[in-house]
Amino acid sequence: MFLASFLIGLREGLEAALIVGILVAFVHKRGRSDVLAKIWWGVGLSIAIAVSLGAVFTFGAYGLSFESQEIIGGAMSLLAVAMVTWMVFWMLKAGHRMKAELESNAAGALAVGTGWAIAWIAFLSVGREGLETTLMLWGWALQPEALLGALVGILAAVAIGHAVFRGMVRLNFGTFFTYTGAFLIIVAAGILAYGIHDLQEAAVLPGPFSGLPITPTDLGTGEVLVGLTDGPFWMAAFPFGWAFDLTAVIDPTGVWAILAKATVGFTPLMSWLEVTAWASYLLIVLPRFVAAVRRNRAAARAARSTMPSLDQAPVERASAPAATPSASPEQAPAKVLVPERNPS
């Protein structure tokens, strides 16, 4: 029981812990403790709302219907995908501007609105599974072993998020934005797929749970069609049936399935709508991301060739102190000092 509920807790907490870990690493690198406080406000508020609503719906006179629970989870997932996507591209731009800002000594580039936007992403990331999780935890209030397992699982997820944060802050700026950006896009694609799954379960979106005639079924057995060539005609399962069903091969409650779900969004049973949304998102967003990264690198190279960059500056000062026309000797030490104060 303990291991099973541990894995459930781990799964529910991992995605949020990874996203919050990256958010914290990002503002940490920018030395913005005020935004850090906003992130913890977002996380804390989300947990507080989920825990209290979970208690009200478990012990109060009224519970939450299945549809509402799925619609809340699904809608928050879609909102989280939109905000995480926006943040990835914004982080790239901010990382690019970073060097110029350090050189012009213009601190505080994170606008007030942006800080709150980051706090909202933290809020949504925690909240989208939060209500479902706290409903489960309150339901186990009288079953200490299951409750403890789930709580330890959530703590393990937080520990993984912390490890990601520790690893991320060590990376240099360019690598940080490329890696975290790519990772967040892949996580967001998974959240999109699962949000659609939730909305399909609630029959808000058409799919395997919509019933006839929308759900494509085998005329003989009544089972929902799976894959490409099943059923009365080719591709009858598309787009409202299952794309694949690997539950016979992969246990969806096992540790690998849980890790796959929290990182790349893969589950052993996925509908065509989920897979289509997942693939479309990646096909649209990843090329733009790669192009933005390349633009940044080209701009960085161009900047390096015209003026002494941060890491080249000490060498140039030593070899040719007065030969650089773009930087006066008074400005040069200031440029070098800023990154030394923030060795990240």
Place this chain on the structure above:
Amino acid sequence: MKTPSRWTAAAGAATLLLTGCVANQPAGGSSTAAGGVITVTAKADSCAVSANTTASGKVTFRVTNAGEATTEFYLLAADRLRIVAEKEDIAPGAFADLTVALAPGQYFTACKPGGTKIGEAEFTVIG
């Protein structure tokens, strides 16, 4: 972008919370199941429901996982496709309660230990 979407989301969530409520206390007495609670015992190859008929209104299923794998309990509509209610993530050895308001009609109960649907059985709700 921020303010409208934020308020839309908040308003939407509030609406759902207010409209998506199900009374937690089952309507006792009229149900054929003792005490208004129907017990479900879920194992690796079975999904035993203590009653296959109940009166319409609020029904609570207490699902106990007596198997080795984490399981789910489903209440399906007559077409065996639409989900009327579900309880996911019931750890082995644990139980979970599912309370749902049911209209008269034909339903199906099923369990999903380790992700595979088993033990689908008819469940009738009478007026």
